[in-house]
Amino acid sequence: MIIFILLLSVVGFAFTFVLAKKSWQTGFGIVCGGIFLLSLVLVTANFVSHFGMKKVVETESIELVSSADGLDVLLYKPLGDGSEKVYLYQTPKSEEPTPTETDHVTNKVTEGTSPELVTETSYWDYKNDFYKLFFGIVNNNHEFIEAENTFNVPASWEVLSVDQMKEFGQLAKERQASFKEKAQKEIQTKLMAAIQKDPTLATDEAKKQTLIEQWTAELQAKMMQDLLNEVK
Incomplete structure (x- = not known):
């Protein structure tokens, strides 16, 4: 709506003030000019300061x-x-x-x-x-x-970071073989110590497998944390 008011005020000013022959036409032209300036101020305030928003x-x-x-x-x-x-x-x-x-x-x-x-x-x-109708155009x-x-x-x-993650992946790949070998040795040591403490464990395959899986997960978590500490 504000754009239409601007256009109408300009047209009204042009046809009544510029071409005015009578006093009322001059007055009406001044009013149109005032409306134009006010509309221009409101549009500027809307753009710059988000007036009405x-x-x-x-x-x-x-x-x-x-x-x-x-x-x-x-x-x-x-x-x-x-x-x-x-x-x-x-x-x-x-x-x-x-x-x-x-x-x-x-x-x-x-x-x-x-x-x-x-x-x-x-x-x-x-x-x-x-305000939406007034400035919405x-x-x-x-x-x-x-x-x-x-x-x-x-x-x-x-x-x-992406670079840290890339380095982490490279290190994990490079050290996979050595980790596997080290893990097997540590698990074997842990298993022997556990059997010495509880001899019945030697024949309990299910319990041994559970312990091996637990130790493997713990060693994997430690290895990953060590690698993370290295790349961070």
């Missing part, structure tokens, strides 16, 4: 899954000097990690009970239908302002 915040929460196979991890890519980061997150429905946006978007990572991404997005919306309703991403991840998760 209010800030609204929409919150969305989505479940996260690990951004890499074999390890609970949230990946990121550092930008510039590393003070800014683009996070690569994945949801149960996505096949590939999704990067966070960079324009007017901030990211932070906090410790949570379950992995999730909480996004708070701010917009400019018109205060009511009157400029098509700036629900204008994006900024967004804040909060990654809530459990303490058991790791937050690694």
Whole structure:
């Protein structure tokens, strides 16, 4: 509506003030000129200061899954000097990690009970239908302002850069054989010590298998943590 008022006021000013022959035409032209200036001020205020609008915040929460196979991890890519980061997150429905946006978007990572991404997005919306009708022709309703991403991840998760994750994978591959050999020796030592402590264990295959699986998992977890400490 404001654009139509601007156009009509210009036309009215041109035909009544510029070409005026009577005093009422001059007066009407001055009124049209005043309406034009006022409309121009309002349009400027709408563009610059979002006159007639209010800030609204929409919150969305989505479940996260690990951004890499074999390890609970949230990946990121550092930008510039590393003070800014683009996070690569994945949801149960996505096949590939999704990067966070960079324009007017901030990211932070906090410790949570379950992995999730909480996004708070701010917009400019018109205060009511009157302002929407008045300025709506400029098509700036629900204008994006900024967004804040909060990654809530459990303490058991790791937050690694893409380069760190790549280095971790390379080290794990290189040391797989030596780890397997070392693990077998340690498990054999543990098993012998357990049998000395409880001789009945020597004939209890089910219990021995349970212990071997337990020790293997513990050694794998320790190896992974050692590798993580090395690349971080």
